[in-house]
Amino acid sequence: MSLEQTEAVATREAAPLKLALQPINATLSLRDQAYAMLRQAIADADIYQSREEIRLDERVLSESLGVSRTPVREAMTLLEQEGFLRMVPRRGIYIVRKSKREIVEMIQMWAALESMAARLATIHATDEEIARLRHMFDDFRDSTPAEHIAEYSDANIAFHQAIVELSRSQVILDTIKNIFVHVRAIRRMTISQSDRASRSIVDHLRIIEALEKRDTELAEKLVRQHSLDLAAYVEKNCDFLD
Structure with a gap:
């Protein structure tokens, strides 16, 4: 299966979740603000409403926060270290749900x-x-x-x-x-x-x-x-x- 076909299958498996986010204040640390807002948005989301995997879209997150992808990636790295996100190469970013x-x-x-x-x-x-x-x-x-x-x-x-x-x-x-x-x-x-x-x-x-x-x-x-x-x-x- 080609890379494009693999990505298409992954997309069908789990549609990206659109979190409730607002543009952040660029006068403060972009990474820290992105981290705080993403963490709060994950806390507010109903992550156990179904068995389907919850995938996030980095581009959508960047647009919602009104910043480039760099601080969003940095924030997601912190959230992954804390056990909130799981990054799967060539598939995407997923919110971690516990057993x-x-x-x-x-x-x-x-x-x-x-x-x-x-x-x-x-x-x-x-x-x-x-x-x-x-x-x-x-x-x-x-x-x-x-x-x-x-x-x-x-x-x-x-x-x-x-x-x-x-x-x-x-x-x-x-x-x-x-x-x-x-x-x-x-x-x-x-x-x-x-x-x-x-x-x-x-x-x-x-x-x-x-x-x-x-x-x-x-x-x-x-x-x-x-x-x-x-x-x-x-x-x-x-x-x-x-």
């Missing part, structure tokens, strides 16, 4: 890190910061989360990210950031299944109460179990990841 086993292990790692973050939050977070966690769910007081699943999904993800940030631990933040992209995608996908949204908000309010009381042991325990329950759910129900 079910990898996702479960990532969630288990998240459980360990976020539970420690909750422990530290009981020590370092202010009353006002903890109060803001409760306000994240104000819109769902008079209705069930399932009635506003997209909005609740966003609040759910923001809640977990906020707990990590309240730890004041830069090491935890740096360690968890790459895990977050995949765990976030799975949280978004599974929150609407098996009434998990309603159970989730109950868990969240119990966690907030523990943080408000500065109950270090309970906050750590509740946060860890909340994520381990997600890991168990993925293990049992998410065969589509394989």
